[in-house]
Amino acid sequence: MMKVLLVDDERVVKRSMRALIETEMTDFRIVAEAKDGQEALQAVELYRPDIVITDIRMPGMDGLALIRELKTRGLQAEFVIVSGYGDFGYAQTALRYGVTDYLLKPIDADYFVSVLTGIKKRISQSDPVQPTVGEAGAADGQEHPIIRDSLAYIARHYTDPTLSLKDAAGHYGISPNYFGTLFKKLTGLSFTQYVTHMRIEKAKRHLQKPFVKVYEVGLAVGFDDYAHFAKTFRKWNDCSPSEYRQRIITQQSSTGSFAGGSERTNTDAI
DNA sequence: CGTTAGTGTAGGTTTTCATA
DNA sequence: TATGAAAACCTACACTAACG
Numbered sequence: 001m002m003k004v005l006l007v008d009d010e011r012v013v014k015r016s017m018r019a020l021i022e023t024e025m026t027d028f029r030i031v032a033e034a035k036d037g038q039e040a041l042q043a044v045e046l047y048r049p050d051i052v053i054t055d056i057r058m059p060g061m062d063g064l065a066l067i068r069e070l071k072t073r074g075l076q077a078e079f080v081i082v083s084g085y086g087d088f089g090y091a092q093t094a095l096r097y098g099v100t101d102y103l104l105k106p107i108d109a110d111y112f113v114s115v116l117t118g119i120k121k122r123i124s125q126s127d128p129v130q131p132t133v134g135e136a137g138a139a140d141g142q143e144h145p146i147i148r149d150s151l152a153y154i155a156r157h158y159t160d161p162t163l164s165l166k167d168a169a170g171h172y173g174i175s176p177n178y179f180g181t182l183f184k185k186l187t188g189l190s191f192t193q194y195v196t197h198m199r200i201e202k203a204k205r206h207l208q209k210p211f212v213k214v215y216e217v218g219l220a221v222g223f224d225d226y227a228h229f230a231k232t233f234r235k236w237n238d239c240s241p242s243e244y245r246q247r248i249i250t251q252q253s254s255t256g257s258f259a260g261g262s263e264r265t266n267t268d269a270i
Numbered sequence: 271c272g273t274t275a276g277t278g279t280a281g282g283t284t285t286t287c288a289t290a
Numbered sequence: 291t292a293t294g295a296a297a298a299c300c301t302a303c304a305c306t307a308a309c310g
Contacts, residue, residue, distance in 0.1 A: 177295095
């Protein structure tokens, strides 16, 4: 049984995550909830959770400070960051603290389940913490200066349609072949997969703004060509950009603020 | 008419593998 | 650790069609 601590200042978010864990994940038990870092520290002392799921931005001690403090205290736990819109760069920084994964709000139910399931599997196999897909792959990458820097490079340039592995490799003065190999080895994702994932996640944020046209979203996140954007979006999410937007609107009108989101799935979000 | 989706294709880019 | 070559994959482009 995995012990989980939920840390978020938004009650509705915690309630949604609790509902999901209690209904979908019988191997997990929520031992405590906290609304900020201070409360979380106390809960950790009492319950020694296996997994800490924390928001980044909270009053008082924020998520990053909390993780730093818990690591200082030697807590052997897996950390999952929950990041809201506009926190992406912040979440990237969080990866350097060795978090296992991070989830963007609105949280996708399937992805949430898959992240926790993956953590349980790793713990049960007594493996060292391995990052999951996507951004979390950056954790190992932090150990190599070029890859560490390249992640920041991508974060700065992902909106540029001309961003390429060749350019990035040239930036560091190594061959594209070697750079690509190194990147995949250390992050778990190929260069293009990483960049595409970042673009799609950003696009999903933009699609929540109804006044922005879908093709403009594609342009805004680095897709020069709408057809390519639509194809790529569907490949990663099993729905078109417009379908995704429609779902978000529907879910937000029926369930409130903690709604929407999807990650390589077309199932309902929390 | 504007927006979005779908398809085929050529060319460029990335990944993989063998090798030093 | 690093490179080169070739295969595999991806992207941009052009075009068509559906929909409101």
